[in-house]
Amino acid sequence: MTDYGEEQRNELEALESIYPDSFTVLSQNPASFTITVTSESSENEEIVQLTLQFTYVEKYPDEAPLYEVSSQENLEDEDIEDIMSLLQEQVQENLGMVMIFTLVSAVLEKLNGIVDQMKTRREEEKRRKEKEEEEKEKYMFHGTVVTIENFLSWKATFDVEMNEIRKKKQKEEEQMGKNKLTGKQLFERDHNLDTSDIRFLEEAGSNVEVDESLFQDMDDLDLEDDDDPDYIPGDIGSDDD
Structure with a gap:
């Protein structure tokens, strides 16, 4: 037992x-x-x-x-x-x-x-992270490798974006054309424009300055008297001279 x-x-x-x-x-x-x-x-x-x-x-x-x-x-x-x-x-x-x-x-x-x-598992995780870092550095220095597939994909997106930009620009130009006024339309819209130059001259009045020094030597010039009956404009001399 x-x-x-x-x-x-x-x-x-x-x-x-x-x-x-x-x-x-x-x-x-x-x-x-x-x-x-x-x-x-x-x-x-x-x-x-x-x-x-x-x-x-x-x-x-x-x-x-x-x-x-x-x-x-x-x-x-x-x-x-x-x-x-x-x-x-x-x-x-x-x-x-x-x-x-x-x-x-x-x-x-x-x-x-x-x-x-x-x-x-730790070693595999470490290798995975190292590989990810290598891929990031490779991408930073070399960028994305261009293939036919990703180029065509990029071009399709680019064409759509450029088409949208052209449409937007055309729409803006058309809108600007509609809003732009001719000279006649400006005068018809603002009646002050037709008197603006006159008003400017009136306001200038006596404030217009003349530089008299520009005319100080006028007496020294040998000019013929227009009152002389023998004076012929443009006549420089006679045949007798």
């Missing part, structure tokens, strides 16, 4: 020896304890961690122990679901044998795999 109590006590002693810093006894009857499992990682790498709680049933190891995740760090809900499925598989495979060490080892391997996936 199997002594379940003895097997359970022996396993507890072994577990306490294997996990001295992460093994904690919660109760003796029934035996309940926790083991904290932390992923292996190198310096500066993010770690993932969870605490598993186990409770022996009366006929353990012939019957499955109770187990649950009591706490976790840096794990997604999907990761926890995968771990619980893994524990269920391992329990069924190891019924009849003490199995806590086997279960913890399987979970540790799973956590290390999760860390590797996280590292891979």
Whole structure:
């Protein structure tokens, strides 16, 4: 007959020896304890961690122990679901044998795999961002490569825009032509225009200045007297001279 109590006590002693810093006894009857499992990682790498709680049933190891995740760090809900499925598989495979060490080892391997996936995702994200930056720089220095397709697309848009501009300009010119008045129309609309020059001269009146210095040398000029009966306009001299 199997002594379940003895097997359970022996396993507890072994577990306490294997996990001295992460093994904690919660109760003796029934035996309940926790083991904290932390992923292996190198310096500066993010770690993932969870605490598993186990409770022996009366006929353990012939019957499955109770187990649950009591706490976790840096794990997604999907990761926890995968771990619980893994524990269920391992329990069924190891019924009849003490199995806590086997279960913890399987979970540790799973956590290390999760860390590797996280590292891979970070590296892929880094490469993606670097590629985006390279594409931006390439575009800044080289612009968009012209192909027949994108040229035709650009030209179609350009033609539409230029047609709209021409229509708008033509409409503005037509409107300006309609609003422009002829000289006759201006005079008919504003009767002050026909007297504006006269009014300007009247207002100028005595304010018009004459530069008399322009006429100071008039007496020195050898001019014929128009009153002389012998004076002929344009006559420079006689034949006798």
